[in-house]
Amino acid sequence: MNNITKSSWFFFVPVIMTVFLSDCDQVKELAAISFNTTLEFSIPVAELSVGSNINYDESMILDANNNSEIRKYTGNIRSIEVQLMEFAIENYSSVVEEEIYLNNGVIGFGDKSSSVYTSTCNVDAFPITHWAGTGFFEISDCNSTLSAIGSALSDQQAVKIFIQGTLTKAPVSFNLKVRMKVKITATTL
Secondary structure: OHHHHHHHHHHHHHHHHHHHHHHHHHHHHHOEEEEEEEEEEEEEEEEEEEEEEEEEEEEEEEEHHHOHHHHHOOOOEEEEEEEEEEEEEEEEEOOOOOOOEEEEEEEEEEOOOOOOOOEEEEOOOEEHHHHEOOOOEOOHHHHHHHHHHHHHHHHHOEEEEEEEEEEEEEEEEEEEEEEEEEEEEEEOO
16 A cells, blocks of 8 residues: 555656646736836927928827836736826927917827827817926826827837827927826736
């Protein structure tokens, strides 16, 4: 009987170890880490034409992998939740003396391969000159786009931003800074 028990033990040890190790891999896969970070992007806006009521239409890909914390988890990102989005106008330059506005303005977002936006916030009569150099501010209409932006970031760690509207005067140039406070959920490394 003792020999049967020993031989059975030698048979079951590899089986038990295999089950144990595979369960460890499954537990590791299920284990997640969450952390908060900030994404900042600078979008150059330049309209060199001289005149009034000039149409402006530009798009750019915002890549979250430029953030070292997110890049560390590339391939393991489960979700990116955008909690807050703010804007700032920096490096403003214009020879126009009066206030410059972006009329009928749209800030749109889509996945990085999109040719048109899938979610938008309207920024009609947006006072560019007024906000230049004043620091970060929120555009309340953009709060409704946060989950759509988070979905695009979760899928591709990138989102495409579209800026469209009519500049009341030009020439004008500035950097539109976008700052997103995000919560990342990723599989542990």
